[in-house]
Amino acid sequence: MPDILSVIQADGGMVTVIEAQQGPSGPPGAGVSNTLVAQQPLGGHRIVIAAGLNGADHADATDPAHFGRVVGITTGAAAALAEVTVQSAGPIDEASWSWVPDADIWLGTNGLMTQTPPSSAAFVQRVGFALTPTRIWVDLSEPVLF
Numbered sequence: 001m002p003d004i005l006s007v008i009q010a011d012g013g014m015v016t017v018i019e020a021q022q023g024p025s026g027p028p029g030a031g032v033s034n035t036l037v038a039q040q041p042l043g044g045h046r047i048v049i050a051a052g053l054n055g056a057d058h059a060d061a062t063d064p065a066h067f068g069r070v071v072g073i074t075t076g077a078a079a080a081l082a083e084v085t086v087q088s089a090g091p092i093d094e095a096s097w098s099w100v101p102d103a104d105i106w107l108g109t110n111g112l113m114t115q116t117p118p119s120s121a122a123f124v125q126r127v128g129f130a131l132t133p134t135r136i137w138v139d140l141s142e143p144v145l146f
Contacts, residue, residue, distance in 0.1 A: 031090020031138060034071070038078040045094055046074050046111030047127055048086055056086055058111030061121040067143050070107060070125055092136050099130030122146060 036056040042048065043058070049069035051057035059070050071086055078084035099105065100115055107125045108114035113136075117124045125143040128136050 031087045031092070033075065033085050033087040033090075035083050036071070036086050038080055038082050038084045040080050042074055042078045042084055043111060044074055044077040045092065045097075045113070047107050047113060048072065048074055048084075048111060056084055059107055060109050060111070061107045061118055061123060061125065062109055064122040064145070067123045067145055070127065070140060070143065072140065073113070073127065073138055074111075087138050088140060089138050091131065092138060093134055095134055097134045097136070099133050099136060101130050101132055104129050105136055 036048070036050075036054055037052075039051045039055045039057045042056065047059040048056040048071060049059045049066050050071045051069075056071065056074070059066050072088035073086065073092060075085045075087050075092065103115050104126050105113050105115060105128045106117040107127055108118050113127065115130070123143045123145045126139075126141040128138040128140070130136050
């Protein structure tokens with residue numbers, strides 16, 4: 001049961017604050033993810049934007065309409081209108097990757113990740129960094145508009 005605290009304000013009013021208790025932690029190294037609906041066929045390990053009600057679509061740094069809408073990286077591919085898991089924080093492993101460790105990962109075009117932001121970008125957004133050649137840490141940053 002959460003703790004209930006009463007705080008008396010300087011003007012004499014009273015505010016009741018409910019302090020939530022922390023729930024059980026997930027497995028070590030677990031990330032934060034959500035299930036969305038693919039608005040078109042989506043590739044696995046692609047950066048996506050929020051699209052429609054609970055939807056996802058490939059993000060693109062050359063499209064200014066995608067500014068501020070990145071929600072994470074797909075953990076697998078999905079057909080149009082199928083559910084897709086999108087990870088917004090934490091580790092993702094993929095044996096086929098060959099990232100440069102300790103370097104940032106950026107949004108590229110068509111949902112692709114890159115370690116060099118595209119020169120034609122309308123905005124740049126860091127989505128994480130490489131821990132090893134085959135493991136990244138998803139850590140969405142604020143986008144910067146050009």
